[in-house]
Amino acid sequence: MITIKDIAKLAGVSYSTVSKALNHDPRIKHTTREKVLAVAEKHHYRKNIMAQQLSSGRSNIIGFVLDELNNPLFANISGNLHAELKKLGYQMILVVADEGMDVLDHLRVDGCIFWDYEMTDRAAFWKRFSNIQIPCFVLGTDDSPNSPYIKIDRKEGIYKAVEHLRNNGHTEIGFIGNSQPIKLEGYREALQRTGLEWNKDYILPAYSSWEDGYFAIRNYEWTSKSPTAFIGLNNMVTRGALRALLEAGYKVPSDISLIGYDDLPDMQYAEVALTTIGPPLDELAIQAAELIVALIRGEQVQYPVIIQPQLYHRQSVASYKAT
């Protein structure tokens, strides 16, 4: 493997000159830089980032830690984040699963963004988080002890959905999915704010997958007092629920209205183009990239950064009609 010293010999200069030339140090004469660059190119020299990081403390790499990849949401966020970080001069590497935290801390990337994943043990997470030695923050968390974070105001998002349904005359509004407490809280508060009644039977149990949403509806026992509108926990649950509704013979939106959480492209291509609420995903990436770079630079930052979910109107909500 070819190193800076090899290039130095081949170019007939000292290796510290090679280093500077490679880094476009302005003190190096133009012609010698060209010469060095040509030799490096010719011999397929690749800088050893590990050595660079060890010596200078910079790797220009940022880690993004996810607990899973099965939600298309993450593909979307990763893609956007990668693009934004690139604009700022960083590469992004992804680590999936719990060990991600350790990997990146050990790897000494410049900074690290965690998606606020479903933790089995939040206390343990924050304890480990506080021991991380590199700049980092949690994206999409609702609170982060003594450290910057980006919050998605999910409760407000749910409120916008409930309000929209309420404005369309719905008074019996259900929620599909019970795996995210913050969304259920938002649901409860939204009902209160819109003067509707909370009814625990209106929450259909579902974890997070397409099947969960599908079977939540399949297993639901309809009564004359059943909801006339539902909000789905996330993109997958919502699409599964939609399928089950259609299979059961309900028309969406004329019989049942449905709003999904997460505004992914998939949502508009569902059997019925889904009205959604969710954070603007492009903005999310921009804010995340800016925050991590600010932290790396040691700048003062205001936090939390709050992202407001938006309501995206499509075809899955209709006015309530008494039957």
Added chain:
Amino acid sequence: MITIKDIAKLAGVSYSTVSKALNHDPRIKHTTREKVLAVAEKHHYRKNIMAQQLSSGRSNIIGFVLDELNNPLFANISGNLHAELKKLGYQMILVVADEGMDVLDHLRVDGCIFWDYEMTDRAAFWKRFSNIQIPCFVLGTDDSPNSPYIKIDRKEGIYKAVEHLRNNGHTEIGFIGNSQPIKLEGYREALQRTGLEWNKDYILPAYSSWEDGYFAIRNYEWTSKSPTAFIGLNNMVTRGALRALLEAGYKVPSDISLIGYDDLPDMQYAEVALTTIGPPLDELAIQAAELIVALIRGEQVQYPVIIQPQLYHRQSVASYKAT
């Protein structure tokens, strides 16, 4: 940031002893190792992997390079691969997009697996590939100049699909998607092998997304000689096509049979549980993990490793009935 030297001082031993203790070198006395480990633990010592790699040449990290994350197939493969590599003592990091190649080569991970992504310029890819300085191979490619690789026998997979449809009496078999030449070749050869006629109108243009499949069917002009069965390019195209078929009033499988490529869980949860062909994804990960580790260890390996796609029978194929 705490280093090996800090630990050495605190534990009252030399830092080379600390290094050995941390690496469970058997020459270190049990009691001193315990002491060192306790001190390290107490001060949240984290080994600097960059330094370890620089010094020893090993990072125990393997890179997986993808060109995109939008196909659920990749989430599945990544997850499986991560799990398999972990069993073998490695961590996996993911890099998305073209720069992935450069990032990992610069980063000097121990080894690197490329998904055979859709390249705009294959020649350029192989040129760069051949310059990579670390053990690496391409997963899912059909050929790899002078280097090990894992081939998915896609042609044979397509053949199994065509044969299955043929056995069910279908003689007019279409293919949805024209972005993967190897699959089209397989399709053509399969028709020949089963004694069916090739008809260019039976190939519906579609790139790779759900929408592509959906609109391929929507835009298709049906005639009395239209196919009675289709094979979909990948999971997304197939599901999009299925939706469009159902919307157009075709019953699947009684009017039209459909086989999808890629056996992801999503496929069985489609409106009609989809019969699929595709590589066994668990086996794919096992083989990939074993191959990269063998390459890192410098072992001789037989290549190509060939993965045979399987046919997974579900509900989307029926016998042809003349109308």
Added chain:
DNA sequence: CTGAAAGCGCTTACAG
């Protein structure tokens, strides 16, 4: 404008 030298945090023969 260029180079010699120290140092980043580890590992690893080698000596004892």
Added chain:
DNA sequence: CTGAAAGCGCTTACAG
């Protein structure tokens, strides 16, 4: 069983 020393491939004051 432990330690002193060299070295991995870079960067960066510092001297010239």
